[in-house]
Amino acid sequence: MGETRRPEHPGAPDPLHVPVMLDRIVELLAPALDTPGALLVDGTLGLGGHSEALLRACPGARLVGVDRDPTALERSARRLAPYADRTHFVHAVYSDLPRALDEAGAGEADAVLLDLGVSSPQLDETERGFAYAHDAPLDMRMDRTQDLTASEVVNTYPPAELARVLRTYGEERFATRIARAIERRRAQGPITSTRDLAELVRAAIPAATRRTGGHPAKRTFQGLRIEVNAELSLLERALPAALSHLALGGRIAVLSYHSLEDRMVKRALAALATDTTPADLPVPLPDRQPELRLLTRGAEPPTEEENERNPRAQSARLRAAQRVRRPSPHAPS
Structure with a gap:
């Protein structure tokens, strides 16, 4: 944990990579x-x-x-x-x-x-799709040789199962609201990017809640990541x-x-x-x-x-x- 950029020279340790504890x-x-x-x-x-x-x-x-x-x-x-x-x-x-x-x-x-x-x-490589702060494909695979991606979870899981993932793994108290919002949105077409998902989650959460506790999509992204990577x-x-x-x-x-x-x-x-x-x-x-x-x-x-x-x-x-x-x-x- 803790790396914020890649080293300038391949193979050199990143001075900003700070291993936890x-x-x-x-x-x-x-x-x-x-x-x-x-x-x-x-x-x-x-x-x-x-x-x-x-x-x-x-x-x-x-x-x-x-x-x-x-x-x-x-x-x-x-x-x-x-x-x-x-x-x-x-x-x-x-x-x-x-x-x-x-x-x-x-x-x-x-x-x-x-x-x-x-x-x-994985967090800092934007194309991996782990971070809600950057627009990227909905991927979230730690091992990119596996099949299951966040896009598949978001676009194919039944709403009740999606809510379970967000509630259990993301500890998201608005899991059912978010799952229903995802169901409505994907009926118009697949959700393919982290930005689209983050904005959808933001809109699904009550305005009073959005003002505290960090980014509204944080728990949703955590739940999806844990599900994708088992x-x-x-x-x-x-x-x-x-x-x-x-x-x-x-x-x-x-x-x-x-x-x-x-x-x-x-x-x-x-x-x-x-x-x-x-x-x-x-x-x-x-x-x-x-x-x-x-x-x-x-x-x-x-x-x-x-x-x-x-x-x-x-x-x-x-x-x-x-x-x-x-x-x-x-x-x-």
């Missing part, structure tokens, strides 16, 4: 990467800012960088070229972490990082995959930018950080002891200083944990 991520994950050959899996590589800092701080560590966006992989590979002998890149969604480990010839990871949501290059269903699969492949003593850090994402992360970590010994037993059972130790108290936000320096960090919430016990072989999956 960078120092805290390094502080949390570096202790798990201090032995030669320790493996970091960055499941959402983006421009590689977090990974670069960890490779620099941990000279014996190796990286498996995963991203669903081929453009992000190309750019991060150039950025991380000084560490080429310690890096391996995989084009995949982060729920495919086991496959990424297999491709790298590894069975488990010593550290896992997931920086969720849309990346800054972000929550991927996260639901990615968390158990990442945790089950975390080495003993290994650490995981997850940056969320949406309350639904953070809730899912909280539940997944808490479930494995709990003693599940039945309450009627007098002593704790060894195979029911916590598998994880939480490293953050609740969800940590960025500092006020970081929010001022990098406004895109404001909605970030960080949770981290360390594996302290291997799962029992007979434990239910």
